[in-house]
Amino acid sequence: MVQTVRMNLQATISALFPSGVAVCYSACCPPDAELLPAELAHTRNMVSSRLSEFRHGRWCARQAMQALGLPVGPVGKRPDRAPEWPAGVTGTIAHTGSLAAAAVARADDFVALGLDIEQAGPLEAETARLIVRPDEDGGVHGNRAKVLFSIKEAIYKCIHPVVRTYVDFQEMRVDLSGPPGSFAAVPDTNNFDAAMIAGLAGRYTVTDELVISACWIMPTH
Ligand SMILES: CC(C)(COP(=O)(O)OP(=O)(O)OC[C@H]1O[C@@H](n2cnc3c(N)ncnc32)[C@H](O)[C@@H]1OP(=O)(O)O)[C@@H](O)C(=O)NCCC(=O)NCCS
Secondary structure, three states, X not given: OHHHHHHHHHHHHHHHOOOOEEEEEEOOOOOOOOOOHHHHOOOOOOOHHHHHHHHHHHHHHHHHHHHOOOOOOOOEEOOOOOEEOOOOEEEEEEEEOOEEEEEEEEOOOOOEEEEEEEEOOOOOHHHHHXXXXXXXXXXXXXXXXXXXXXXXXXXXXXXXXXXXXXXXXXXXXXXXXXXXXXXXXXXXXXOOOHHHHOOXXXXXXXXXXXXXXXXXXXXXX
């Protein structure tokens, strides 16, 4: 049963991304998941729960790189917390509770990827007001606010390594008017040029327990 759920979520997350993206989903960190020396250097001040999710995410990243046939190298950590992918690779890591997932692609095929996984359920109204813009579909109540939260976190993970500046939740409008399950990102900020993230597209899904959002930027040339 657990194995079936694991395989379903693996397929569910994979289906959110276009072909060319390899996904690894894992429900709990394998006991033998080891960090490479270059990764261990980033773990000095981590408490054990944080170390465990870091290890788990890196393990997923390695499985995904292997699935793409890429040489497996260390996934470092930049000062802004973004993963530092090996040359020729781009990707994204998500974790929540005991689960983790990574999505990885060749950097020739994708500029950047973003993945976010949240426990389903409402956001507190006060938090939701910080996340949801007045011009976004759905207001601040119910699961809809959590969906917008997850989508915006996936967008941030995707665009931050490209724009290299903080982008507040209110500086990004999520457009859900396209095909069901898809979204577009509409920046509303002077902090970066919207052309930098042209070509960004995304999909999301809601399961019984999780909200999962995926986005990607393809080269525009
Ligand atoms: C970066 C952020 C989105 C991550 O959210 P989170 O709740 O910690 O999400 P998760 O636990 O699923 O993912 C954490 C992973 O995100 C990745 N990540 C962290 N910072 C990142 C960044 N600046 N760019 C890309 N990926 C990043 C890392 O891989 C991290 O895991 P690791 O440290 O083990 O490698 C969040 O902390 C944040 O700063 N949000 C505010 C900005 C925002 O979301 N704006 C929305 C409008 S675009």
